Amino acid sequence: MWVKVCACVVLILGLSHGFLDDAVEVIKLGKEIGEDVLASWEIFGKGYNVTGGVELPFGGRRRERAVLARLAQITRAIQRVESELVNTRSLSLLLASAGRGTRLELRLLEASDLLARVGAAEAQMREYVRYQEQLERSTLESFALWAVSPDRGALPGLVERIHALVAPPTHAFLDKGILALAVDSLQQEQADLCELQLSPHQVVYDMYNTIALAEIKAYAMMQFSWMLLRVYARGNYSQEANLTRKRYAERTARTAALARSALTMARRDVYRCNPDNHVAGETYAEVTRLLQGYIENEVDLNGDGTCKENCPYYTVAASHSCYDPHGYCNVQKRCTGRIVNCQYIDSDMWVCPASRSNNRRYEFIEYENGRVLGKPGHCRLGTTKVDSWWRWLFWHCSYCMCLCDEPGPTSDRYFSLWSSTSDVKNNKVVTGVRLVKHGQVFHLQVSEGHLGPRGNVTPGGWVPVQRFAITDKGVREGEDYHTLTYERRAIDLDELEAPVGRVLTGVRFRMIGAHLHFEIRATMFNYTTGRLAPLHSEWISNDNTDVGDTPRKKLELIRPDIPIRGNVPLQIDSAHDQFVEFTHSDLDADAAQSTVPFLDIQPVQPARGAGLLTGAGVYHRGALHSGGFLGLKVISYDMTRHIRADPPPAGYDDDDEESNVLPSDVQ
Known part of the structure; x- marks a missing residue:
């Protein structure tokens, strides 16, 4: 289920793998757009009167061009930031996200659709600005009316619906917004984030910036629509523009607060999960021949060549000799390091040796009592019968299963x-x-x-x-x-x-x-x-x-x-x-x-x-x-x-807290 959810998150981001540092530019952009919008009202000959009620003269085609020229500057600024943030989007991710119908999935799908509509409207606005000389006045006027219409499907309704997904209405106090829901899901161990190499913090931060950028686009379109309608003598619209500004400030402040809360809870660690296929030397490596299982007869574990003890006696020992010239000690590679933690399992066994090029000594060992060590199967080199023996009827020279600690050229x-x-x-x-x-x-x-x-x-x-x-x-x-x-x-x-x-x-x-x-x-x-x-x-x-x-x-x-x-x-x-x-x-x-x-x-x-x-x-x-x-x-x-949402057109604070406390060589 999470594969679908995470895929939808990535689609909404449009910023996945993005440069999170550049996202601060979105905040700065919001400040600049607010200031530019305020300055653009001066086209009508007076500053934007936030109290409304001032009649300004209609300036005809000249003012229309001036408004659209200012709008062109703003859209270029938006495009500049967006081009630094947006990465490849894939429709397949959206399709993969459908199916289970969880609360988060459904809201991500809805948000994805609404964000796409805002983006399409902004792209259409850019085209209108580009071809303004060839367009009829009615075309621009129709777009401006849609951009400020109270209809649910118009631009103000789209951004309000996006905001409701982020900050559910107060009557739904038990409900969570998509940022909080995303944190809840992202906190689990998820293979998708391992592959994308993103932390939950980064994903949620990119989600916030995508929403913030959509708000900026919508705010610019609405404000310049009010200006165009003023140019076309449809009304004064000073109070309407002021209400648009206030509502934009309320939404962005609320979204920023929720984003800060979500980010505080989101993990920031990034790691890798299991790959689809394990490949030695590419996805994993091994420490080799450290405490490796090793078969040795008791007679070779002491310098006296005796069998008077038992296997557990040899907690730390060494291979001193090869007493039996026909024994298994002549078949296998000898442990030249320390031999530790020996134990007795059974007297007789069949040993399947590993190839000389392998880091293993044995593929598997099958004891006469039925116990098998390792994964039994076909033995490519053939099994070897290994039997313990009695010496002088008193001592049993047992084969012990020990651990070989052998530093050297064969041990990584x-x-x-x-x-x-x-x-x-x-x-x-x-x-x-x-x-x-x-x-x-x-x-x-x-x-x-x-x-x-x-x-x-x-x-x-x-x-x-x-x-x-x-x-x-x-x-x-x-x-x-x-x-x-x-x-x-x-x-x-x-x-x-x-x-x-x-x-x-x-x-x-x-x-x-x-x-x-x-x-x-x-x-x-x-x-x-x-x-x-x-x-x-x-x-x-x-x-x-x-x-x-x-x-x-x-x-x-x-x-x-x-x-x-x-x-x-x-x-x-x-x-x-x-x-x-x-x-x-x-x-x-x-x-x-x-x-x-x-x-x-x-x-x-x-x-x-x-x-x-x-x-x-x-x-x-x-x-x-x-x-x-x-x-x-x-x-x-x-x-x-670094998340801030001061109301427009307040100045932009350049995040210089560190400058006040750092030494001179980093100023």
Whole structure:
């Protein structure tokens, strides 16, 4: 059902993927239009008398041309802003939204229709202005009469109906407007927003701007229609124009208040969901051979070559030898690292080995007692019979199922501790993040864009990753990279945001104790001018630990299978101030051959790299009995404080609050 709702939201926006920063231009446009409309009444020889009642002389064709010339200037200003905001619209989205008949869907469909009518009327008005010399007076007069008619289907009725969808009448106090309804639906985890790479905050903000732009169009058409009717000696219309202005101010103020309320409740995080198809190296990557299931006989787990203990005795051990020259130790690749957490399952088994090029050791293991580890099926390399044995009638040399912790060239388990930042000296901010793997090392990578006035971001590209191998000269563990091990395999899950007046300019991992820890860099900026203050940057983190006064909580993975199996929807199940440990996949489901969680390496880049960001984080997306994915998220800029709807023709305040508190290098 949500696919349909979200599709309709996007259609109404007409701004999806839009440059949210440019939406501030809509507010500025409203101020300018109000001032221009007021100034245009001077065509009649006197200022617009808001009290009405003043008779002004009819100026004939000359005044008609002057009114239309002023209207042409205003329509060009509207077109300029609209061209910066509007993206491709698709009729298929509207068709996809029909069907279920939910309250939100029906209202979005109605709003879409009404907004389209206002847009069509404004387009027709532009054509009339363009061909004014060839038009009959009656054509312009008919349009002007329709634009101010009290009929429900005329322009004033259209904007009032749009407003009723946003702000239901007072008698419907239990009802919600479409902005509030949209927030309620958008707060759920929805695949559509993952694909569109928009936060609920961005979607609702774009909805508001679309409605605000329609109001501006309608207001301009109505006011200039009153002027044309004055030119055509149909009446004075001073009081009517004044009432139009007052009603426009009431509607826009109410809409702005409701938008601020909705935006306050709307989430601002942007992340990725499961793709239609999982592709290794494109949508996900794996930490490999960390705590991997491994079969070893007890006789080889101790330096004495004895079998006098049992499998659980070997909590931490190593492979010391291959005692039996005909045993399975000569068939499989030996674990050269530590062997931990051994257990006894059964004496005899059939082992289906994985190919040498595979990160797995085994496809599945079938024990004589009927228990099967992994997914049984056709064994391409053929199964191998593995039997435990008795030694001197006293000792049973059992095959144990253990975990192999084996760093080295066959294990991808290294995380770069180098920072990834935007070029703040050239006024660039982070516009996206992703995880990438080069060789055996996982890196954080950012995209950057140039920051302009009022939050306008020009998309750039991905900042090249500083690659290295752990064997490179001068590269040191603990300083340049972190190695996951049995004791040091936790990663913190946090959602970090910059303080007000700062934007995201970098990310990095660092170590806090045994935990891989995520941090962001925030840089002070001036919203009005768009200037960054490189000297006023700071790294921000949540340094809480699992042994603090309010301990960081562990996210438990219960019998986790590999996350690319099955069609179970995986949703964010972690919260800020948690951590999760990399571990082996479930013994029964996967023979403990994989390391989970997997890493989501899909890029997170809102608004195609043109969105202003104030934070980022690491989260886990999973479900019961799934290892899930670790992913990155970003937090979009909070536009709530920039929504204003002062009545025309008041002057426009250029959002310069930051200028009063910022240091001189960002003025």
